[in-house]
Amino acid sequence: MDVDLFISQLLNGLSSGVIYASLALALVLIFRTTGILNFAQGEMALFSTYFTWWLTDLGLPVALAIAISVVASFVGGAFVERVIIRPFEKSSPLVIVIATLGLFLALNSLAQVIFGTDAKQLASVFPHTVWTVGGVRVSSQTVGLLGMLSVECLLLWLLFQRTRVGLALRAVASNPESCRLLGIRVGAMLMFGWGLAAALGAVAGAVVVPTTEALTAASMQGVLVFAFAAAALGGFDSPLGAVVGGLVVGVARALTIQYLAPLDNIELVMPFAIILGVLLVRPSGLFGTARVERV
Amino acid sequence: MSLLEVADLSASYGAVRVLHDVTLEVDEREIVVVLGANGAGKTTTLRAISGLVTAHGTLRLAGESLLGHHPENIARRGVSHVPQGHGTFAELTVDENLRLGAYRRRQRDAVAADLERWYTTFPRLASRRGQQAGTMSGGEQQMLAIARALMSRPRLLLLDEPSLGLAPIVTRELFDTLRQLNEELGVGMLLVEQNAALALQLAQRAYVLEAGVVVASGPADDLADDQEIRRAYLGI
Numbered sequence: 001m002d003v004d005l006f007i008s009q010l011l012n013g014l015s016s017g018v019i020y021a022s023l024a025l026a027l028v029l030i031f032r033t034t035g036i037l038n039f040a041q042g043e044m045a046l047f048s049t050y051f052t053w054w055l056t057d058l059g060l061p062v063a064l065a066i067a068i069s070v071v072a073s074f075v076g077g078a079f080v081e082r083v084i085i086r087p088f089e090k091s092s093p094l095v096i097v098i099a100t101l102g103l104f105l106a107l108n109s110l111a112q113v114i115f116g117t118d119a120k121q122l123a124s125v126f127p128h129t130v131w132t133v134g135g136v137r138v139s140s141q142t143v144g145l146l147g148m149l150s151v152e153c154l155l156l157w158l159l160f161q162r163t164r165v166g167l168a169l170r171a172v173a174s175n176p177e178s179c180r181l182l183g184i185r186v187g188a189m190l191m192f193g194w195g196l197a198a199a200l201g202a203v204a205g206a207v208v209v210p211t212t213e214a215l216t217a218a219s220m221q222g223v224l225v226f227a228f229a230a231a232a233l234g235g236f237d238s239p240l241g242a243v244v245g246g247l248v249v250g251v252a253r254a255l256t257i258q259y260l261a262p263l264d265n266i267e268l269v270m271p272f273a274i275i276l277g278v279l280l281v282r283p284s285g286l287f288g289t290a291r292v293e294r295v
Numbered sequence: 296m297s298l299l300e301v302a303d304l305s306a307s308y309g310a311v312r313v314l315h316d317v318t319l320e321v322d323e324r325e326i327v328v329v330l331g332a333n334g335a336g337k338t339t340t341l342r343a344i345s346g347l348v349t350a351h352g353t354l355r356l357a358g359e360s361l362l363g364h365h366p367e368n369i370a371r372r373g374v375s376h377v378p379q380g381h382g383t384f385a386e387l388t389v390d391e392n393l394r395l396g397a398y399r400r401r402q403r404d405a406v407a408a409d410l411e412r413w414y415t416t417f418p419r420l421a422s423r424r425g426q427q428a429g430t431m432s433g434g435e436q437q438m439l440a441i442a443r444a445l446m447s448r449p450r451l452l453l454l455d456e457p458s459l460g461l462a463p464i465v466t467r468e469l470f471d472t473l474r475q476l477n478e479e480l481g482v483g484m485l486l487v488e489q490n491a492a493l494a495l496q497l498a499q500r501a502y503v504l505e506a507g508v509v510v511a512s513g514p515a516d517d518l519a520d521d522q523e524i525r526r527a528y529l530g531i
Contacts, residue, residue, distance in 0.1 A: 178382040183370035183399045
């Protein structure tokens with residue numbers, strides 16, 4: 001086996017894994033705090049990405065456009081929670097699933113109405129350089145993506161483990177009624193969580209599009225499916241699981257394309273076969289918690 | 296002026312009315328117990344006071360109306376509710392649980408001092424600071440829930456069946472602690488209990504709820520001597 005080829009495919013897989021991981025992190029954030037699987041997560045990211053593109057189209061540098069879009073997405077995500085999700089707070093989970101599916105369709109259509117249906121190009125925020133390290137080609141894109149994911153993880157960890165608001169977010173995930181009895185505004189925390197997820201989505205969208213041919217209304221759909229797969233693999237309540245799950249799915253996909261190429265489209269099946277295998281053994285995912293509770 | 300004034304309070308779940316014109320009072324520094332069978336409306340009374348259940352009538356804390364306020368705001372005004380089944384954050388550590396009790400307080404030094412104070416009062420919590428709350432025993436979690444409630448420096452503590460699921464010796468210990476806290480802090484307590492015998496020893500006054508109606512009230516000692524109460528709630 002050609003080791004260099006294997007390593008370069010591994011790196012390829014890790015880059016796409018970073019993107020799945022980012023979006024999976026957003027899914028996990030919302031699921032942990034609200035118990036909702038947000039099917040509109042991908043389209044929220046799509047909308048953010050169109051907004052980023054629009055800013056660059058106005059002449060803003062990509063990095064600045066992403067920064068503005070992240071902030072705007074945070075506000076937008078909080079708004080979505082308050083206006084679209086909150087009214088269904090007391091409804092059955094099924095109703096909320098339908099609401100997020102409705103949001104999926106609405107955001108997708110709205111993006112096309114506002115920004116047009118033609119394919120857009122979005123420049124990458126990372127420089128295009130390729131280094132050769134001992135026969136393996138390493139692109140600055142891959143390094144940039146992995147660096148970005150590390151920074152995201154570090155910031156999230158600091159937020160959740162080291163700040164007062166992060167502690168309250170974890171408390172809301174654990175027992176919202178107790179939070180209210182302690183004077184913690186649960187609604188504000190949920191808006192914060194949705195805002196955070198939307199901001200993560202904005203980052204994910206802005207880095208995924210340059211790795212594909214163009215930004216279209218369908219850009220995030222495939223990514224969302226793999227992000228869901230990543231979250232299921234890692235455990236829906238585990239941010240660490242989302243990251244590991246994302247990277248595993250990305251690598252599995254890349255290696256399958258390389259080594260099982262004769263079987264057309266097998267790369268779409270392989271990650272899910274792995275996930276099925278894992279979930280058979282560990283139903284709550286690799287890092288998900290089967291809740292321990294004594295009463 | 297009484298600390299808590301409840302008058303003609305009624306509450307419903309959908310079309311079912313569970314509280315009918317409940318009237319009760321808790322004075323400053325007083326411990327009051329509400330007795331009653333399952334389904335008498337004891338828990339609903341507490342939930343109405345802390346704003347978790349919509350209610351009508353009169354509801355005042357130190358003269359200020361609480362009616363129609365969100366639980367968050369009622370908590371901020373000094374009502375600390377320890378719900379049935381203690382309501383600890385099972386996935387968070389003991390330390391994090393206690394810090395969340397002081398979430399509304401901004402003075403870090405005072406919060407840190409209170410934290411140490413409750414660790415001294417409840418040494419078993421101190422030795423489990425970094426442990427997940429959900430892995431502790433029922434009695435320990437009840438202690439944690441009470442300490443967490445005290446971290447907010449409440450004026451009124453609502454306790455919903457703190458003895459539920461605890462061994463008799465643990466319950467006795469818990470009630471001793473409650474008496475001590477009441478004497479030291481002067482915090483008013485409204486307690487809902489199934490364990491009438493112990494609760495009547497702890498409380499100064501008591502109310503008896505039956506099907507959402509207050510059917511008896513008075514000094515705890517008098518109720519403890521009342522033949523009918525003894526038969527119905529003390530099993531004697």
